[in-house]
Amino acid sequence: MVQFSSLLSGLTKNMSTKNGKKRRINLGREATESLAKEARKNGLLLTSPGTVSAIWSNNYVSAYSKGGNKGINQDCVIVWEGFGGKEDVMFCGVFDGHGPWGHLVGKRVKKVMPAYLLHFWQEAMVQRSILKNGELFKNANFDQFGVWKESFLKACSTVDYDLELHPVIDSFYSGTAALTIIREGDLMVLANVGDSRAVLGTTSDxxxxxAVQLTVDFKPNLPQERERIYKSGGSVSELEDEPGVSRIRASNDETPDGPGLALSRAFGDFFVKDFGLISEPDVIQRTITTRDRFVILATDGVWDVVSNEKAVQIVSAEKEESAKKLVEYAAAQWKHKRRGLAADDISVVCLFFHSP
Structure with a gap:
């Protein structure tokens, strides 16, 4: 059995209180905000364009975001080295808001998701622990990926609940996609809600x-997504002025009116939450090897105009400003390939596994 991090000291007492789940979550958020403040002061927490490279870490991260031509930039990013006070854990994410309040929804999810994730991770760790002589130890069949997957599933459900009850942010016709990643040692865990994409740059034989695409772009026309939508009473259709763009709609009529959503998974967007839209993440894992060089997390503003292979080529050419170079290339491609159309917001996080 392996001893836990000191981060969990005294947590069993907190878990056994009768103040209810909501209070425990609020306490967890307060603790996380304190950790975040310290991380930001030490240059380990990034929520705007820049880089993070801790002297004790094998990670190097480059992040960049640029608004399109549709108004305010509704994309945002986060990079947190030493996540939750653990030196061997990193949390990264890209968030792609949409709708009238999309920029606020994206920022809200970026703010609360780390706190909820850390709270449920602590819960899962305690539930899989043995208390011996006042110390917490992992049990013999401890499943590292299983703990993170359970934590992501619970965190995403709570994030959506947080949005639904928010007194100011109106997320009925607004929402956000979110692609987040945890790296703990050689384990990489990705949780995807929406159509942002993760692409791995790795070395072949x-x-x-x-380039290896790690995630699925969750669009309504995917067979498994379409089936769920229809079973929920929703419909999937394309309009004449949007060929190739499938949207969830809250009606099964042959000529549906009202807004539709071009995602099959998202936070917010409660106008179609009862018609097949879900905020449940697809959670996957990968063991990082010496062949794996980096992973790119990017919103669909990149992937609509840039291939996986080209993105990997650009990122591999210049590590320090890799995210900015990919964003600038994608912005230029919007002008070239989508002439006459408003460019989308573009955000990129590049996580390199082996720092120099």
């Missing part, structure tokens, strides 16, 4: 750099 012949030594060449190749």
């Amino acid at each position: 012949d030594g060449s750099l190749v």
